[in-house]
Amino acid sequence: MTNEEKLIAAIANVLQRDVNATSSSLLREDLGLSSLNLVELVVAIHGKFGIDIGRRTVERKANPRTVGDLIALLEPV
Numbered sequence: 001m002t003n004e005e006k007l008i009a010a011i012a013n014v015l016q017r018d019v020n021a022t023s024s025s026l027l028r029e030d031l032g033l034s035s036l037n038l039v040e041l042v043v044a045i046h047g048k049f050g051i052d053i054g055r056r057t058v059e060r061k062a063n064p065r066t067v068g069d070l071i072a073l074l075e076p077v
Helices: 003-015 035-049 053-059 067-074
Strands: none
Touching (some): 003 067, 035 067
16 A cells, blocks of 8 residues: 555545545545644544654645645655
């Protein structure tokens, strides 16, 4: 399973429904993630990948808006 597939599965788990997402899908607008959902997703990402996305966004001065943005944060520098 690729990182993209794992991330989409985590999003579906947080939303408790199937999602039809691609790397260009917007987290809030297209997928409907609320602020609480985003926090839950950060926790899920930490559990699945062992990565602190919050810290990575600060270190890389990133503002992830799409699934692709999150996938990029999963990759080492």
